[in-house]
Amino acid sequence: MCYNKAGYEEALAKLNEINVEVALDFKAYNPENFCRAFLSTDIKTDAITSNIAETFNGYIINARTKHLLHMLEEIKSNLMHRMIQKKQPMEKCTSVFCPRIQTKLDHKKDKAAMCEVLPSTMKLFNVTCFTYQVVVNLETMSCTCKKWDMLGIPYKHAIACIFFLNREAEEFVHQCYTKESYMTAYAxxxxxxxxxxxxxxxxxxxxxxxxxxxxxxxxxxxxxxxYENPKKPGVLTKNGVEMTCSLCNVKGHNKSKCPKKGKIVPPEPTAKRPRGRPSLGKEAEL
Structure with a gap:
């Protein structure tokens, strides 16, 4: 799902080219209520699911069958144990941020090498990445792509600007991801x-x-x-999905049942882009 309206409109235009009726049905469900492009950036999350409710429901499913007093006692005991279970590992953590957040940030640091930074001021930048250009504001901690605004973790565009100023990306991560905030939540x-x-x-x-x-x-x-898969809860089956063969690009079958199998040479997979900033050649080194 797209984080900004430009990406949302591009994806909707592609869907409209594939199937006009599906695009109309999609817009009839009011995408403003569930698409990331329209979400508020006040809450630092991009998840639009009921996973928390489903997890808690599965957590108390055995207790729900018992008498009221025994049900409440079991739920209380489980929650007491869970809060301590969540608190103890974080007490041993030595980093400023939660380990998963630090891992995500390090992964995005590797992608910052693909961005070209053009400063307007010391807090306002133009960043070019491949064929598109965005604006990054370090003062308001915002970017045109809206990923930084929504998650509170600098994306590659912002990290490239931060590195341009010889500063650390950890300075621009939202305070809700710190170990102190985590411990306060479970205090x-x-x-x-x-x-x-x-x-x-x-x-x-x-x-x-x-x-x-x-x-x-x-x-x-x-x-x-x-249409939910009975063997995989929460995963929908491919009922009604029209397959496209990766060999002959004809809809209605896949490559395992392609009538031209063995006659067409499968295309070679595209080479992955090497990690890190691309070298500028010997002339730049001189």
């Missing part, structure tokens, strides 16, 4: 509770809440998509 705790044997005794005649038994067995699992 709270759930207090332990004694068992039922040690509860205080009361003289009131308490009646348990009425339990209404609904017909049929209670649902435990989520409602699945009709």
């Amino acid at each position: 709270g705790s759930i207090p332990p509770l004694v068992g039922e044997r040690y509860w205080p005794k009361v003289t009131y005649q308490l009646q348990p809440p009425s339990i209404k038994i609904w017909p049929s067995r209670p649902r435990k699992k989520r409602v699945k998509d009709p």
Whole structure:
């Protein structure tokens, strides 16, 4: 998914060339509500999924079948254990940022060599990468591609400008990714509770809440998509997708069932671009 409106419109134009009806159906679902190009940059994430809810639902799926008190006790115990489990490894971390964020940043540093920087001021730059040009503002921590704005981690365009000023990219990473912010998020705790044997005794005649038994067995699992792969939860099958042969470029079959198999030489894979900044030749060295 594209991070900016220019990329979104290009992708939509390609979809319109392939299938006009599919493009119209896509626009009917209001892409402004789920496409990255229209998301707010205040929340530093590009994920548009319900994975957090699904993960928590799977985390408590066994506890949901139990009595109310036992269900709450098991959820409490699991959350207590999870918070400590998340906190302990980070306490041993010696870096300023979380390890995964540092790995992502290092990966983007390698791509910065592909960018050409043209400064306007010490905080405003034009960056050319292949055939497109963007504007990077180090003061507002923004870029035309919107990846830095949305994630809070400098992308290759911004890192190239940062290196141009002989500064470190870690200075421009959002504070939400620091070890300090992570530890603050897990600083709270759930207090332990004694068992039922040690509860205080009361003289009131308490009646348990009425339990209404609904017909049929209670649902435990989520409602699945009709085209979801039963062997791979969350992955849709290729039902309705028209295949294109990579040998003859004809739709309706793949290369394993191509009638011209053995008669056509498969194209060679494109060579990968070497890592690092391309050399300028001997003349530049002189």
